[in-house]
Amino acid sequence: MIKRFKQLTLATSVAVACFAGALPAAQAAEEQFFMIPSYRVGPYGANGQSFYGGFIDYLTYVNMKGGIDGVQITWEECETEYNNAKGVECYERLKSKAQKAPGPIHTMSTGISYALVDKSAADKLPLAMMGYGLTSAVDGSVFPWAFPLVTTYQMQASAIIKFLKDKEKGSLEGKKIVYLYHDSAYGKEPILALEAESRLNKFTLVQIPVAHPGNEQGAQWQRIRQEKPDYVILWGWGVMNMTALNTAQKMGYPRERMIGSWWAGSEEDVIPAGDAAKGYMSATWNVAGKGVPLIADIEKTVYGAGKGNLKDTSKIGTILYNRGVSAAVLSVEAIRTAQAKFGKGKAMGPEQVRWGLENLNLTEARLKQLGATGLLPEVKTSCNNHEGSGKVKIQQWDGTKWVPLTDWIEGNKALIHPLFMADAQKYAKEKGITPRDCSKEK
Amino acid sequence: MIYRETGQFKTSYAADQQIFPIRQDRIGIAILLAFAFVVVPLTAGNYWFNAILIPFLIFSLAALGLNILTGYAGQLSLGSAAFMAVGAYAAYNFQVRIEGMPVLLSFILAGLTAAGVGILFGLPSLRIKGFYLAVATLAAQFFIVWCLTKFPYLSNYSASGVISVPNVEILGYTFDTPQSRYLLVLSIVSLMALLAKNMVRSSTGRAWMAVRDMDVAAEVIGIRLMRTKLLAFAISSFYCGVAGALYAFCYLGSVEPDGFSLDLSFKILFMIIVGGVGSILGSFLGAAFILLVPIFLDIVLPWLSELLHLPVDSATVSHMQLMVFGELIMFFLIVEPHGLARLWQIGKEKLRLWPFPH
Numbered sequence: 071m072i073k074r075f076k077q078l079t080l081a082t083s084v085a086v087a088c089f090a091g092a093l094p095a096a097q098a099a100e101e102q103f104f105m106i107p108s109y110r111v112g113p114y115g116a117n118g119q120s121f122y123g124g125f126i127d128y129l130t131y132v133n134m135k136g137g138i139d140g141v142q143i144t145w146e147e148c149e150t151e152y153n154n155a156k157g158v159e160c161y162e163r164l165k166s167k168a169q170k171a172p173g174p175i176h177t178m179s180t181g182i183s184y185a186l187v188d189k190s191a192a193d194k195l196p197l198a199m200m201g202y203g204l205t206s207a208v209d210g211s212v213f214p215w216a217f218p219l220v221t222t223y224q225m226q227a228s229a230i231i232k233f234l235k236d237k238e239k240g241s242l243e244g245k246k247i248v249y250l251y252h253d254s255a256y257g258k259e260p261i262l263a264l265e266a267e268s269r270l271n272k273f274t275l276v277q278i279p280v281a282h283p284g285n286e287q288g289a290q291w292q293r294i295r296q297e298k299p300d301y302v303i304l305w306g307w308g309v310m311n312m313t314a315l316n317t318a319q320k321m322g323y324p325r326e327r328m329i330g331s332w333w334a335g336s337e338e339d340v341i342p343a344g345d346a347a348k349g350y351m352s353a354t355w356n357v358a359g360k361g362v363p364l365i366a367d368i369e370k371t372v373y374g375a376g377k378g379n380l381k382d383t384s385k386i387g388t389i390l391y392n393r394g395v396s397a398a399v400l401s402v403e404a405i406r407t408a409q410a411k412f413g414k415g416k417a418m419g420p421e422q423v424r425w426g427l428e429n430l431n432l433t434e435a436r437l438k439q440l441g442a443t444g445l446l447p448e449v450k451t452s453c454n455n456h457e458g459s460g461k462v463k464i465q466q467w468d469g470t471k472w473v474p475l476t477d478w479i480e481g482n483k484a485l486i487h488p489l490f491m492a493d494a495q496k497y498a499k500e501k502g503i504t505p506r507d508c509s510k511e512k
Numbered sequence: 513m514i515y516r517e518t519g520q521f522k523t524s525y526a527a528d529q530q531i532f533p534i535r536q537d538r539i540g541i542a543i544l545l546a547f548a549f550v551v552v553p554l555t556a557g558n559y560w561f562n563a564i565l566i567p568f569l570i571f572s573l574a575a576l577g578l579n580i581l582t583g584y585a586g587q588l589s590l591g592s593a594a595f596m597a598v599g600a601y602a603a604y605n606f607q608v609r610i611e612g613m614p615v616l617l618s619f620i621l622a623g624l625t626a627a628g629v630g631i632l633f634g635l636p637s638l639r640i641k642g643f644y645l646a647v648a649t650l651a652a653q654f655f656i657v658w659c660l661t662k663f664p665y666l667s668n669y670s671a672s673g674v675i676s677v678p679n680v681e682i683l684g685y686t687f688d689t690p691q692s693r694y695l696l697v698l699s700i701v702s703l704m705a706l707l708a709k710n711m712v713r714s715s716t717g718r719a720w721m722a723v724r725d726m727d728v729a730a731e732v733i734g735i736r737l738m739r740t741k742l743l744a745f746a747i748s749s750f751y752c753g754v755a756g757a758l759y760a761f762c763y764l765g766s767v768e769p770d771g772f773s774l775d776l777s778f779k780i781l782f783m784i785i786v787g788g789v790g791s792i793l794g795s796f797l798g799a800a801f802i803l804l805v806p807i808f809l810d811i812v813l814p815w816l817s818e819l820l821h822l823p824v825d826s827a828t829v830s831h832m833q834l835m836v837f838g839e840l841i842m843f844f845l846i847v848e849p850h851g852l853a854r855l856w857q858i859g860k861e862k863l864r865l866w867p868f869p870h
Contacts, residue, residue: 159567162563163811180672181768181771184768188765255673258671262671502679
């Protein structure tokens with residue numbers, strides 16, 4: 071029976087594979103293929119739609135403007151539902167297509183990117199984890215193929231502390247800060263960094279976990295009321311953020327003293343909370359709104375031509391949409407960087423794209439040229455710094471929109487980066503990886 | 513005509529008691545195994561190994577474990593994913609903490625650890641039955657995941673709670689290619705499936721089925737309920753535990769507690785419901801159905817919508833995939849409530865009479 075079944079599935083899938091293979095025209099000479107393991111359904115589907123909508127819109131935009139120096143971008147999406155096993159299946163399905171000229175892979179899921187770190191290194195495909203994923207991959211000597219671009223949770227936590235310190239006129243000594251977090255990999259990752267900061271700046275850190283999904287936080291906020299903290303750092307995701315804001319309002323905790331991570335600072339988090347969200351702050355590494363010329367131009371060019379990816383155009387200019395665009399900007403710029411070295415107008419191989427990601431230098435001038443001034447910070451990567459920036463802005467919700475409060479704030483690199491290096495070394499030892507010598511890379 | 517046991521006489525007890533009494537079945541299974549062990553590794557591509565065959569085998573093993581408990585012993589459980597998590601984390605800890613630990617031994621120890629935890633959470637089954645027992649096993653599901661998140665020791669103090677497993681190495685050979693990992697998983701799964709097949713025909717299996725069909729009657733004829741039920745929990749959890757260890761070591765490479773959520777438990781439960789409750793073959797069929805049909809739809813639907821020039825975007829395709837999958841499950845359950853294994857059985861009956869049905 072199983073034999074028959076296997077033969078049957080094998081036969082059908084072979085047939086399907088043939089059709090699927092025949093469908094996109096045979097790869098033309100110069101094309102760069104992006105595999106896009108996206109999610110548009112499931113618990114986080116709404117977030118995925120905005121992010122991948124922005125991502126694909128920018129790729130379309132680049133193609134409409136003549137591609138990356140003439141190299142057209144092609145892509146294929148695969149639904150992961152934010153599920154690790156499905157993400158791996160998507161990766162395996164699309165990787166053979168990507169092996170010739172890949173774009174960086176963005177999973178927008180910490181779980182999936184963890185599962186892909188080893189696989190992508192073995193297959194030699196560049197993996198990007200912008201603002202999520204395995205943060206110790208900042209150490210490029212151990213993780214040549216993984217790039218936690220722009221910034222990491224730890225650096226973000228450190229930047230938030232710096233912001234609070236400036237707010238308190240330079241000292242947090244004797245203050246009390248509550249860290250209210252989603253009890254998962256995502257919420258636990260910054261703890262080491264926060265503990266280091268609390269020792270350095272002599273403030274009391276109170277850690278309060280919230281179990282997934284976090285739609286009931288009565289007990290946690292009761293505790294916060296007893297602790298009477300000066301600030302609450304909120305590391306939530308999805309429904310947890312809205313609940314935290316509503317409960318804070320009920321308990322009478324001022325929202326002006328609450329500050330969220332970048333996954334707790336999108337329109338999806340604050341609009342459902344209504345009035346309770348006013349005055350709430352959050353960190354972000356990309357700004358919202360259509361004030362950025364690039365976003366306005368995408369809307370005009372791509373949606374004007376009817377080639378937009380989003381059905382619900384009101385999402386254009388939201389935090390997550392703009393984040394998707396900035397992810398695509400970095401990916402395309404990395405390929406441009408590689409082209410500048412290995413030959414303009416040519417499709418770049420995996421090793422070349424990896425080089426491009428590792429030697430990315432996205433300056434303010436270049437951002438201005440792209441019309442992306444202020445959309446994201448300057449990014450300059452190297453072999454031993456796959457992060458490249460570590461800067462965030464603090465924004466505040468005024469009841470209708472996010473307003474940036476500060477310029478780019480950089481976390482305490484001297485304090486945080488050694489933590490990554492130590493973790494990367496531990497990883498290398500467990501996996502038997504011999505780190506590259508970064509001084510020999512050029 | 514072809515599938516008929518006419519003329520196959522059994523002249524010894526051994527012949528009468530073999531697992532597959534009909535010669536055609538024996539030949540079929542031999543061909544199947546030869547195909548799986550020889551032809552597949554030589555012909556299939558990496559995508560088939562990494563994304564389809566390995567997860568299919570691992571989930572078959574987990575479904576097999578649940579089928580022993582639910583299908584044979586009649587104890588409804590919603591904790592299969594949690595027992596897989598125990599297996600995965602136990603194997604990881606044995607491997608990381610004990611220098612020079614053989615991988616296979618750590619898999620076995622992982623299974624035993626899961627069996628121990630399974631017995632613990634099986635204790636309520638002595639007092640409560642049916643849906644109430646399902647709720648008690650639900651406690652296992654939440655408690656174990658909470659435990660793995662709460663105690664950093666269990667994830668070797670990984671800052672994020674995610675564990676990344678070391679390479680699989682047996683007798684100096686590193687299983688790093690998809691083929692070799694597939695063969696390893698296949699060997700373990702075939703061996704354990706064979707064991708299960710034998711177990712359910714033995715006195716243990718008959719005791720399970722007696723308890724399932726009516727536990728008072730089973731007790732009256734001298735079956736010790738406590739031992740039988742707890743044994744079912746232990747063996748079922750052992751299977752799930754080994755499946756969990758393979759899931760971490762041979763499939764994903766890194767796992768987090770949240771990955772073993774209630775959703776996964778339900779998925780395994782659906783596998784045995786669709787495949788066939790109380791059937792070894794059903795576990796494999798169910799795993800194949802639940803895992804492969806969504807992938808198949810995922811490939812076919814976008815292609816179909818493009819072919820027909822339907823104006824659907826990728827979000828709609830994803831939604832359609834879920835809908836079609838749900839409809840297929842309902843269709844199969846209405847057409848054959850006893851699962852795919854029963855369909856196969858009916859097919860066999862028909863084949864015996866073919867071409868002259870009476």
